[in-house]
Amino acid sequence: MKLFRSALLATALTLPLAAGATYAATPADALVIAQNIDDIVALDPAQAYEFSAGEINANLYDHLVQYDAEDTTALSPGLAAEWTVDDANKSITFTMRDGVNFASGNPVRAEDVLYTFKRVVTLNLTPAFILTQLGWTPENIDQMVTVDGNTVTVKWDGDFASAFVLNVLASRPASIVDEVLVSQHVEGEDWGNAWLNTNSAGSGPYVLTDYRPAEMVRMQANENYFGGAPAMKQIIIRHVAEAATQQLLLTSGDVDMAKNLTPDQISGLPDTVKVETYPQAAVHFLSFNQKTESLTNPAIWEAARYLVNYDGMTESFLKGQMEKHQAFWPKGFPGSYDETPFTYDVEKAKQILADAGVETPINVTLDVINSAPFTDMAQSLQASFAEAGITFDIMPGTGAQVITKYRDRTHEAMLLYWGPDFMDPHSNAKAFAYNADNSDGNYQATTTWRNAWAVPDEMNKEVLAALAEPDQDKRNEMYVDLQKKVQAESPIVIMFQATLQIAMAQNVEGYVNGSNSDFVYYRLVTKN
Known part of the structure; x- marks a missing residue:
C-alpha cells in the first residue's frame, strides 16, 4: 500500500493542479x-x-x-x-x-x-x-x-x-x-x-x-x-x-508543510495544522539603481525613507511575517542597530524634495517577485510614493528573472531581500556599505554594486577597519556606525526584518x- x-x-x-483535484495522503x-x-x-x-x-x-x-x-x-x-x-x-x-x-x-x-x-x-x-x-x-x-x-x-x-x-x-x-x-x-x-x-x-x-x-x-x-x-x-x-x-x-x-502562506491564511487554518515561527536574518529593502539619472539625487533617497508605510504593512498583510527594521544587520545579532528613526510622513518627504529642487512627477519601474508578500508590498509602496509624486510602474517576474535583472544592473528600482552569507556582520557590511570599484566590468555580489552606488571612500575604509578590529566590542560599535551612515547616505532603503511562519501538519x-x-x-x- x-x-x-x-x-x-x-x-x-x-x-498541474486542477480545480477539484484530489491527491493521495x-x-x-x-x-x-x-x-x-x-x-x-x-x-x-x-x-x-x-x-x-x-x-x-x-x-x-x-x-x-x-x-x-x-x-x-x-x-x-x-x-x-x-x-x-x-x-x-x-x-x-x-x-x-x-x-x-x-x-x-x-x-x-x-x-x-x-x-x-x-x-x-x-x-x-x-x-x-x-x-x-x-x-x-x-x-x-x-x-x-x-x-x-x-x-x-x-x-x-x-x-x-x-x-x-x-x-x-x-x-x-x-x-x-x-x-x-x-x-x-x-x-x-x-x-x-x-x-x-x-x-x-x-x-x-x-x-x-x-x-x-x-x-x-x-x-x-x-x-x-x-x-x-x-x-x-x-x-x-x-x-x-x-x-x-x-x-x-x-x-x-x-502536503505536510506550506512555507509561503499569508497572515490571513495563517490565522484561518484548522486545528489539523500548526504554525511554527522562526526569526530570520533576512532584511527587506527598496533600492534605486544609480545608473538611472533621475534617481541619483540624495534627496530622493532621503525622502523615500519617509514614504514607506512601515506600520501600515506590518500591522496588516505582513503581520507575523516581518517587523520594522531599518538597518542592514538584523536585530538579535551582535553589532545590530535596532533604532527605527524613520516613519511614514508624506509632508516631510515632499518638503525634502522641494528643498532640494527635485521636480516631480518622477516615473520609476519597480521590479518585484511575483508572489506574496512582495506584490502586496509593491502595491503599498506604489500608493504611498505616489502621494509625493513618485510613480512606480510595478514589473513582476519570477524570482530568477528579478534576481538576474538585478545582477545585470538593468533595473531602475528593486524590491528585494538580503540574507548574510555567513554569520558575521562583515557579510552584510560588505553588501550594503562597501563598493570600492563601481565599474561595470567589476562584478560584485553586493547590493551596492548591483545598484551602481559608488560608496564614499571613507565608508569603504571603515568597513575594512571593522573587519580587522580584534576588539569585538569596538568592532560592534563600528558596525553600528556603518549602519547609521547607510541609513543617511545610501540609495538603499531598508524596511523590514523577516519573521518566518511555517504551517505544517x-x-x-x-x-x-x-x-x-x-x-x-x-x-x-x-x-x-
Missing part, C-alpha cells in the same frame, strides 16, 4: 512541502546564491565546520573532527573525521577539501567572493590550502581573525564535494558545473534525485550519513507559487529552521 501511495504522489507532482516516510522555489538559478554550491538553493544544499552537503541541525547558533565540527588555530601565521589545521563517506560511497578525503576550494575559486561564480576574500586565487590556492595525510591546513591573507575564517568555511560555497564523482561529469572546463546544477555530490543526510526548475525538488535519504540516517526517506518540495493553493494542499492533507516534528536559508534542516524530522 505504501508503494501505491508513493506512486500516486509522484504522479500528482508531475501534473503523503507517505509516512516522506515529507512533502509546498513552497515557492522559482528563485533558484543554480544548485551547484559553487554557483548557488539564492535562498531556496541554500535550503536544499544545507541538506545535501557538509562543511569542515558548520552550524548543524542540533544547534544552529553554535559552530560545530563537521567533516573536520578538530582543528588547531595559529593566528600568528594566519592558518588553521583541520583533522578530518574518520570513516566518513560521501553519499556515493566514496570516502571523504582531505584531497576533496582542496578540490572543492580550488573548484570554487577557479570557476569564480557568484558566491566565490566568500572564499576569495581570504586571498585565494587560482594561482595560489595550492599554497593556501595544503593536504598532509588526513589533515588540511588553510591559510589566509588578510587582516582578520580566525573566528571570521571559520565562519567563511561554514558558508555555502565551502560545501565539500566528492572529487571522484564530480570529475566523472566534467564538460570541457566547467568542473562539473552543469551536472551539479541538477545532481548532488555531497556527504550530507540527503541526495538530490530529481530537480525540475519551477516545478519540484526530490531528495532521497543518505542511509549512511555519519550523523545518522534521517527518518524521512524522501523530501519532496513542490513548487507552488500561489499561497492560496499552498493552503488548499495543506488543509486537504496533500500536527504530526510533523523536528523541523529545524535557523536564522537564514543555509540553516534549514530536514534530518531530524519525524511524522508521528
Whole structure:
C-alpha cells in the first residue's frame, strides 16, 4: 500500500493542479512541502546564491565546520573532527573525521577539501567572493590550502581573525564535494558545473534525485550519513507559487508543510495544522539603481525613507511575517542597530524634495517577485510614493528573472531581500556599505554594486577597519556606525526584518529552521 501511495504522489507532482483535484495522503516516510522555489538559478554550491538553493544544499552537503541541525547558533565540527588555530601565521589545521563517506560511497578525503576550494575559486561564480576574500586565487590556492595525510591546513591573507575564517568555511560555497564523482561529469572546463546544477555530490543526510526548475525538488535519504540516517526517506518540495493553493494542499492533507502562506491564511487554518515561527536574518529593502539619472539625487533617497508605510504593512498583510527594521544587520545579532528613526510622513518627504529642487512627477519601474508578500508590498509602496509624486510602474517576474535583472544592473528600482552569507556582520557590511570599484566590468555580489552606488571612500575604509578590529566590542560599535551612515547616505532603503511562519501538519516534528536559508534542516524530522 505504501508503494501505491508513493506512486500516486509522484504522479500528482508531475501534473498541474486542477480545480477539484484530489491527491493521495503523503507517505509516512516522506515529507512533502509546498513552497515557492522559482528563485533558484543554480544548485551547484559553487554557483548557488539564492535562498531556496541554500535550503536544499544545507541538506545535501557538509562543511569542515558548520552550524548543524542540533544547534544552529553554535559552530560545530563537521567533516573536520578538530582543528588547531595559529593566528600568528594566519592558518588553521583541520583533522578530518574518520570513516566518513560521501553519499556515493566514496570516502571523504582531505584531497576533496582542496578540490572543492580550488573548484570554487577557479570557476569564480557568484558566491566565490566568500572564499576569495581570504586571498585565494587560482594561482595560489595550492599554497593556501595544503593536504598532509588526513589533515588540511588553510591559510589566509588578510587582516582578520580566525573566528571570521571559520565562519567563511561554514558558508555555502565551502560545501565539500566528492572529487571522484564530480570529475566523472566534467564538460570541457566547467568542473562539473552543469551536472551539479541538477545532481548532488555531497556527504550530507540527503541526495538530490530529481530537480525540475519551477516545478519540484526530490531528495532521497543518505542511509549512511555519519550523523545518522534521517527518518524521512524522501523530501519532496513542490513548487507552488500561489499561497492560496499552498493552503488548499495543506488543509486537504496533500502536503505536510506550506512555507509561503499569508497572515490571513495563517490565522484561518484548522486545528489539523500548526504554525511554527522562526526569526530570520533576512532584511527587506527598496533600492534605486544609480545608473538611472533621475534617481541619483540624495534627496530622493532621503525622502523615500519617509514614504514607506512601515506600520501600515506590518500591522496588516505582513503581520507575523516581518517587523520594522531599518538597518542592514538584523536585530538579535551582535553589532545590530535596532533604532527605527524613520516613519511614514508624506509632508516631510515632499518638503525634502522641494528643498532640494527635485521636480516631480518622477516615473520609476519597480521590479518585484511575483508572489506574496512582495506584490502586496509593491502595491503599498506604489500608493504611498505616489502621494509625493513618485510613480512606480510595478514589473513582476519570477524570482530568477528579478534576481538576474538585478545582477545585470538593468533595473531602475528593486524590491528585494538580503540574507548574510555567513554569520558575521562583515557579510552584510560588505553588501550594503562597501563598493570600492563601481565599474561595470567589476562584478560584485553586493547590493551596492548591483545598484551602481559608488560608496564614499571613507565608508569603504571603515568597513575594512571593522573587519580587522580584534576588539569585538569596538568592532560592534563600528558596525553600528556603518549602519547609521547607510541609513543617511545610501540609495538603499531598508524596511523590514523577516519573521518566518511555517504551517505544517500536527504530526510533523523536528523541523529545524535557523536564522537564514543555509540553516534549514530536514534530518531530524519525524511524522508521528
